Amino acid sequence: MRNANGGPIGIFDSGYGGLTVFKEIVKLLPQYDYIYLGDNARVPYGTRTFETVYQYTWQCTRTLFEMGCPLVVLACNTASAKALRTIQMNNLPAYPESKKVLGVIRPTTERIGEFTKTRHVGILATPGTIKSESYRIEIERFFPDISVYQEACPMWVSLVENNEMDTAGAAYFVKKHVDQLLKQSPYIDTIVLACTHYPLLYPLIRKFTPPSITIMEQGGLVAESLKDYLNRHQELDSSLSKGSHKKFFTTENPTIFNEKGGIFYEKEVKSTQIFV
Structure with a gap:
């Protein structure tokens, strides 16, 4: 897909969840070319060590660079939490300044103050994202007055990947973790779905969450943030090809x-x- 007019935007995820973000990016920015890469052969990332997630994420990011992508978006919370900073600090300096890697955590955390009135926010995420403390750290950076409560949901990704969102088991595990999160504070008025798989569980999450609580999905926020980023970085924008083409790659069975x-x-x- 690389051509004289620039290269596509790379979208990376450990599996399928990043497609919920990609869908919103394409909806808002349909004019660009895109390559989506899912590392499905090595999913899940959420239970792996920081070093392993970093190695896998960098291998896939480098592959997208080699496919001509000037910009790669890590549409994965675990990769953004465990690998983004290391890639930006350790790997990107060896590349031209025109190569950029962005994540999904900052676009969410820098906007969260607009949604919460009580300043008590809940995070639902994979064990790896919770362990990284990335959301707590980033929210505190932007909004020191916000209290953050976190709940790891180790079964949710498997439920979604196995298309079991409408089962009694899914209802049990969603209710269990929503209840455990809300027990941490009676003042939580905003919950972040800090995993790109979780939007597919939204109907269940909404069912077991009081209607007064706002549930934040990341796709639209990430898309708006990317649009703003490209508007502010015209040199990068001019290096991107605009033909509305999309290609999908997976490390597993297509x-x-x-x-x-x-x-x-x-x-x-x-x-x-594709093999990375």
């Missing part, structure tokens, strides 16, 4: 990716297998 990916992307997905 037939399986196409079937499951369509659920997340809400459109037909045709992928190609």
Whole structure:
């Protein structure tokens, strides 16, 4: 897809969840070319060590660079929490300044003050994202007055990946973790779905959450942040090709990716297998 007019935007995720973010990015910025890469062969990332997540994320980011992407968005909370900073500090200096890597945590945390009135915020995420403390650290950086309460939901990704969102088991585990989060503070008025898989569980999460509580999904926020970033960095924007083309790659079986990916992307997905 690389051409004389620039290269595509790379979108990376450990599996399928990033497609919920990608969908919103394409909706807001349809004019760009995109390459989506899902590292489905090594999912899940949420239970892996910081070093392993960093190694896997960098391998996939480097692959997207080699495919001509000047900009890579880590549409994965675990990768953003465990790998983004290390990649920006240790790997990018060896590349031209035109190469950029962005994550999904900052676009969420820098806006959260607009949503909470009580200044008590809940985070639902994978164990890896919770352990990293990335959300607590970033929210405190932007809004020192906000109290953050976190709940790890180790089963939720598997429920979504296995298309079990409408089962009794899903209802049990969603209610369990929502209840445990809300027990931490009666003043929580905003909950962040800090995993890109969780929007597919939104109906259940909404069912077990008081209607007065705002539930934040990341896709739209990340898309708006990316649009603003490109408006502020015209040199980067001019290095991106604009033909509205999209390509999907997976490190796993493309037939399986196409079937499951369509659920997340809400459109037909045709992928190609790639080895990173």
